[in-house]
Amino acid sequence: MKCLEGPGKSCGLSAPAEDLVSASQLEKENEDAEEKEEDEDLDTDSDLAPDPEEEENDLGDPAVFSTVHNTQTGLPSSPGVKTPGVSGMPPAPLHFLWQTLDYLSPIPFWSTLPSASSPVQHFGSQLSSPDPSLSCSLPTSWPPGFSHLTQLHPQHQRILQLQQKQRQHSRTPSSSAKKPWSQQPDPYANLMTQKEKDWVIKVQMVQLQSENPRLDDYYYQKYYQKLEKKEADEELLGRRNRVESLKLVTPYIQKAEAYESVVRIEGSLGQVAVSTCFSPRRAIDAVSHGTQDQDAGAASSQRLLVLHRIEKMFLQLLEVEEGQKDGSSQPCYSEQQRNQTEKLFQALKTQEQNDLEQAADGFLQVLFVRKGKALVARLLPFLPQDKAVSLLLAITHHLPLLVRSDMTDQVLQMLFKPLSKCISHLTFHELLQGLQGLTLLPPGSSERPVTVVLQNQFGISLLYALLSHGEQLVSLNSSSEGPNSDHTAWTNMVVLIAWEIAQMPTASLAEPLAFPSNLLSLFCHHVDKQLVQQLEARMEIAWI
C-alpha cells in the first residue's frame, strides 16, 4: 500500500522499497522536525487532559472502522506510528509541499512550517502509544481547539467539547458495552485508494496555486499574519509552548505544458486557434492597428489622456510600494526601486517635454484629479528630497489654482502629511522660493494668492507649516548670518502674511490641519504689538 512520504518512519514498514528511496532524502530533514515534535509532544502531554486510553476508546467508536484503517495510508508524520493507517487524523506535524506532478510515484509532502497546534499534538502523542494497529479517524472527536483552522459554529464546538468530556468520563463503563459493529472491520473500506485521495487533493491544490499569494489570497494571508502575531504575543506573555498554527501552502506545481493558444502557420493569412482542455475555445486575439489619435484639442480627450496617464503611473507606484513591502520598511531602497521611482517621477513631471511650463501643466493636470492627488501623496515618501522639493514648489506656485479646483472635492488634505514631511527638510532658499509665489501679486489681479490660500484648509495648513519651518531655520541660523537679502525677503513675507491674516475676517479663515507652536512667536518678532494681538485673536479663534 502506498503511503504518504512524510517523515519516512511511519511509512517505513508497510511501504514498498521504492517508496523509501524517495523518502530517504526527506527522512533526514524530517527527523529533526520529528525529534522536535516528540519533545513537544512530551511537553504538552501533561497539559492536556485526554490520555492515551481515551484515544483507544474513541477508536472503539462505531464510527471508526479502526483495524481496517491500518491499510489506509494517512498520517505521514506522526512519530512512532508503525502503520501509516490514519485517515482523517488531525494534521499532527504536517509538512506539505507538492514536489512532483507525477502522482504515480508517491508524492512526498511537507510544508515549510514545522509542527502543529497543541490539540493536534495530543493526537500525535496518542499514536505513539504502543498499539500500532489502532488508527483513528475523527468522527466527532475533531479537536475543538482547532477552531482557527476549522471554523465551527460555537454551538457545534460546544457540542463537540461536551462529547469529548462525556467520552472521557464514560470510558470505563462503556468499554464493556461496545456496540456490535465497532469490532467488525468494514469490508468495503478503502475502495478509494490513497493515491486517488491524493489525486483529488492535488487537483484542488493546483487550482489554488499562485505565484503571488499576497495578491491572490489577500484575506487569508492577512488573517494568518494576525493569527501568528497573536500567537507570538501569547507566547511572550506567558504560555511557554510555542503553538504553531498551520498554514495552507499553495503548492507550486509546474503546469505540464505551456500551450500556445494561437498558432501562426507560416505563409498563412491568419491565425489558427488551438483548443486544449484548458481553453476549448480560444478567441483569436485581435490586434489593434489603429493609429494614435492626435487630437489634443478636444477637452474630453485631453481629460482622458490625463486619466490614462494617472492609471499608468498608479501601476508603477503599486510596483514601487510592493517592492518596499517585500523588503524592509527602511528607506534604503534597492537599485531597482530607485529606478522605478525615477521613471515614475519622469512620467509625472513629463520631463521629456522641453517647455517647462508645459511640464508643470502636465503635473497640475494630474493634481486636478482626485486620484492624481492620491498618487502624488503616496509617491512623495519614496522620492529623494530634491525631487520632492520640486513637486512641493510646483504645488505652492499653483496653490490658488489647486485650491479653487478642489472646492468641490476637498481632498487636497491627503497631500498635507507627505508635504509637511518634505517641508521639514527644506533649505531656507527653497522655502523662500515657495513662499514668494504666494506673496507676489499676479499680473492683472489685485488679490494676492495668499488671500485665497488662507481661506482653504489645506492652503492655510501648508502656509503655517512653511512659516513654522522658516522660523525654525531662522532661529537656528540667527547667530551666524547678518542681515542679508534672504532675511529681508523673509521678514517682508512674514509681515505681509501677518497683515493678510489680520485683514481676513475670522469667519473666512480656515482651520488648519496642524497648528505649529512657534508661529505666534514668529509674528511677535516681526510685527508690532497691535497686529500681534489681532493675529492672536484670529488664530486662536480659528484654532479652537
Place this chain on the structure above:
Amino acid sequence: MNYMPGTASLIEDIDKKHLVLLRDGRTLIGFLRSIDQFANLVLHQTVERIHVGRKYGDIPRGIFVVRGENVVLLGEIDLEKESDTPLQQVSIEEILEEQRVEQQARLEAERLKTQALKDRGLSIPRADTLDEY
C-alpha cells in the same frame, strides 16, 4: 488528515455514514466511498429515507453515484446516536402511502389557494422546483 489547513474537504468523510440531501428533495443515507474534485459522491449501501410527519421509511437502493451539483448538503451520521430518534420507522408500503396522502393534501390545498386567488383576480406564478429559472 487535513491536507489543506483552513479548508474543508470531503476526504475525511470517506467510509463514514452520511446523510445526503439532494436538490430534488430526496434524502439518501449511505457510506461515502469515493469522491472527486467536483464532489461527485459514491454512496454505498444507500437507503432512501422518506419522511412523513413523525414516520419514516427506508428504501434500500444499493450503490448511488451522485453528481456533485445535485447535492444540497451532506452530514456525517453518528452511528451511536443514529437509533436515538423520536421518529418511528414504518414499512416502505406504509410510508409511500403516507407520502401519497400528504402529496394529495398539499395539492388540494394549493388548488384551493389558486382558486381563491383567481376569484379575486390575482395569480401567483409558482416556482415548482428550484431549477426553474
